[in-house]
Amino acid sequence: MPNPTRIEVNCTTGEVLEIELTDAEVAELAAQAELAAAQKLEDEAAAATRATAKAALLERLGMTADEAALLLG
Amino acid sequence: MPTYTQIGSAITVGSGGSSSVEFTSIPSTYTDLVVVGSSRSSTGDVSLLYRLNATTSGYTGKYLGGTGSAAESGNLTTLTAGAGGTWGRVGNAGNDSSSATSSTFSNWQMYLPNYANSSNKSLSFDSVVENNATTAYAEFDALLWSNTAAITSIGFAISGSGSFVQYSTFYLYGVSNA
Numbered sequence: 001m002p003n004p005t006r007i008e009v010n011c012t013t014g015e016v017l018e019i020e021l022t023d024a025e026v027a028e029l030a031a032q033a034e035l036a037a038a039q040k041l042e043d044e045a046a047a048a049t050r051a052t053a054k055a056a057l058l059e060r061l062g063m064t065a066d067e068a069a070l071l072l073g
Numbered sequence: 074m075p076t077y078t079q080i081g082s083a084i085t086v087g088s089g090g091s092s093s094v095e096f097t098s099i100p101s102t103y104t105d106l107v108v109v110g111s112s113r114s115s116t117g118d119v120s121l122l123y124r125l126n127a128t129t130s131g132y133t134g135k136y137l138g139g140t141g142s143a144a145e146s147g148n149l150t151t152l153t154a155g156a157g158g159t160w161g162r163v164g165n166a167g168n169d170s171s172s173a174t175s176s177t178f179s180n181w182q183m184y185l186p187n188y189a190n191s192s193n194k195s196l197s198f199d200s201v202v203e204n205n206a207t208t209a210y211a212e213f214d215a216l217l218w219s220n221t222a223a224i225t226s227i228g229f230a231i232s233g234s235g236s237f238v239q240y241s242t243f244y245l246y247g248v249s250n251a
Contacts, residue, residue, distance in 0.1 A: 004092045004236060006156065011081035011245065012098040021092065028157045029092060033234030035153050040233065 095228035103247030118233035121167030122160035132161025138212030156230035177203035
């Protein structure tokens with residue numbers, strides 16, 4: 001199976017190149033995909049933690065999210 | 074009256090997909106640049122990424138978007154791409170994912186004013202995700218590339234392990250102020 005490609009257009013000459021990625025680039029691609037997936041999980045966990053903390057704070061204050069928005073807006 | 078001139082060749086992604094696309098050797102003879110795209114990701118990764126002059130730093134921005142039922146906003150910096158390395162983040166989303174309605178594509182436009190001058194470059198971007206379902210995404214973004222070099226190349230990729238699927242298209246135009 002051929003490696004994935006990238007496309008490059010030279011705007012001065014009009015040449016269009018479809019360049020097959022090297023094995024090293026394919027390996028880099030896989031590594032970057034793993035990093036991106038890990039970062040995505042980290043971001044989602046941080047967002048969930050923040051949402052939980054916000055809900056707990058509102059509960060302690062006895063306010064709804066709409067009331068908090070009204071107060072801060 | 075401003076005129077639009079297509080620069081280089083249009084890019085249409087072939088059957089094997091493409092991890093990235095790039096317009097290179099862009100002449101400095103126009104006032105502004107516009108890139109018009111229609112794209113879809115091969116995976117669930119939907120963030121459109123960009124590189125100017127193949128540079129991996131200096132990218133910041135803000136997005137304002139909506140899902141059809143909720144509004145979203147936030148900051149944009151950089152992300153890693155399946156295409157390799159660090160890229161500037163064009164938007165929170167920007168691409169149809171592989172789970173969007175079959176054969177639909179997001180449509181978007183990037184405007185790059187005064188691309189050849191010696192100041193930092195402020196850009197704008199807008200996109201709509203096509204999806205025949207309850208949730209679809211539209212957004213507007215204000216982007217800044219903190220670099221004073223004239224822009225001579227523009228590349229695009231997708232975050233994570235995504236690549237552009239067949240029939241994704243990209244057109245570059247130069248805008249001249251007559």
